[in-house]
Amino acid sequence: MLKLFIAAISVGLIYWLWLKKKQIFSSRNNKIDPFITTIEAIEIQTFLDWNTSQYCLECDGMRYGKQFKQKKAPDLPHEAGCRCEATKLFYTSDDVFQGTSPVLTHKSALGDLSTKDALLLKNILLKIRTSTGKGGFSDFLEQFEINNFSENIRSRAISLVKHAFDAEQSKE
Numbered sequence: 001m002l003k004l005f006i007a008a009i010s011v012g013l014i015y016w017l018w019l020k021k022k023q024i025f026s027s028r029n030n031k032i033d034p035f036i037t038t039i040e041a042i043e044i045q046t047f048l049d050w051n052t053s054q055y056c057l058e059c060d061g062m063r064y065g066k067q068f069k070q071k072k073a074p075d076l077p078h079e080a081g082c083r084c085e086a087t088k089l090f091y092t093s094d095d096v097f098q099g100t101s102p103v104l105t106h107k108s109a110l111g112d113l114s115t116k117d118a119l120l121l122k123n124i125l126l127k128i129r130t131s132t133g134k135g136g137f138s139d140f141l142e143q144f145e146i147n148n149f150s151e152n153i154r155s156r157a158i159s160l161v162k163h164a165f166d167a168e169q170s171k172e
Contacts, residue, residue, distance in 0.1 A: 039091040041065040042073045047083035048108035048121050050164035054129035056084050060122055063089070110156050117150050117157070124161050128168050137165050 046052055046060035055078055064073040076084050087104070106118030113121065124144055131140070141161070149157050 037092070039065070039067050041068060041089045041091065043087045043089055044073065044076075045085050045087050045104075045106060046122070047085075048106065048110075048113070048118060048125065049083075050109070050125075050160050050167060051081070052083075052125060053079060053081060054126065055079060056082055057122055057126045057129065059084060061119075109160060110153050113153065114150065116148070117153060120144065120148055121157055121161070125164055128161070128164050134169075137162055140165060 041063045042065060044059045044062045044064075046056045048060075059074070059078065062070065064070050073086050076082065076086060078084060085107075089104075104115060105112035106115065107113075108118065108121065110121075127143070128140075141158070146154065146158060
């Protein structure tokens with residue numbers, strides 16, 4: 001009789017464990033859902049043209065907000081002739097940690113540029129504003145990978161850069 005009682009209890013216990021197996025053993029395979037927060041930023045975007053000032057070029061791409069080093073965006077316009085805009089951006093923490101960010105276009109005299117083209121154009125214009133050396137335009141242009149411009153804007157971008165270079169040379 002005792003053996004029958006032990007067998008009945010054992011079968012009941014095994015049946016109960018089988019019903020509760022997900023609750024008891026699920027902690028081993030439990031995948032934690034990521035905690036995603038939204039980060040708000042204000043980015044300064046400069047209108048890129050042959051006569052964009054050095055200060056505006058330096059401020060281009062700067063981000064401001066609670067989670068950034070610089071908290072408050074400057075008042076616009078910076079100076080006379082400034083055509084900068086403050087653009088509001090929203091990132092998720094997943095964007096930041098995965099290295100993805102919103103794809104933006106950049107306004108310029110050449111139309112809306114991709115981020116890659118805008119960065120190259122900005123760096124060239126900034127170098128024109130900050131360089132003091134004399135020399136020809138082709139010597140200056142050799143510092144940069146001009147072939148990295150998108151094919152559809154390359155010739156117009158070089159023309160714009162030449163105009164900026166000539167204007168800067170005539171100041172000196």
